[in-house]
Amino acid sequence: MKEALVESYGFLFEDELIEEILSVGNVQVIEQGITIIEYGQSVRFMPLLLDGAIKIMRQDSEGEELLLYFLESGDTCTMTLTCCMGNTKSEIRAETEKDSTLIIIPVEFMSIWLQKYDGWRSFVFDSYSNRFLELLEAIDSLAFSNMHDRIYRYLKDKVLVTKSTELEVTHQEIANDLHSSRVVISRLLKGLENEGKIKISRNKLEVLDF
């Protein structure tokens, strides 16, 4: 397990920090499709993603959801950082996008390590700025792109995150993530297929032009 931690975080974290994470952290393997953090939940732990991917969703007042971005190995959920520090409730939902390995850290170490390790401090700041950038991208995509481009971006993102060009998704699920309707997605996917960018089959689709 240490190798995975070093591979994902070693470039930032001091050796002592790695050791400390290993001694206080709790490694968990979580299968795909599990909600790790729910709206309104106060988060008492901090997950470091070792392997897999997590999708971060936002929900409006009517319960409609929208995908904000994906987390990959080496990432942590920034919401937990704000939650843990300020003791506020989660504004987002986090769900495993594929089978994932997490290392769970009790919150109290968050602030202790901030003072103790430069690597941890850099990590926290980098996380904030990276997540902020991803949020901007999500806004750009929403505000300035048509659905056609959004879908294509979404699919390419998913390929990166799952490390496979074969995506097991239904049109309905895509519609949910992009906050659109199944019919619209089906039509636009058809368009992408005609452009030769993807190949569609039932419950599955392959991204060709990547």
Place this chain on the structure above:
DNA sequence: ACATTAAGTGATT
């Protein structure tokens, strides 16, 4: 063979 669920289509706003 039948029911269920995913995906395709035309028309309308």
Place this chain on the structure above:
DNA sequence: AATCACTTAATGT
């Protein structure tokens, strides 16, 4: 781009 109403196709029992 969304919604409706309907069809067609694939899959499980």
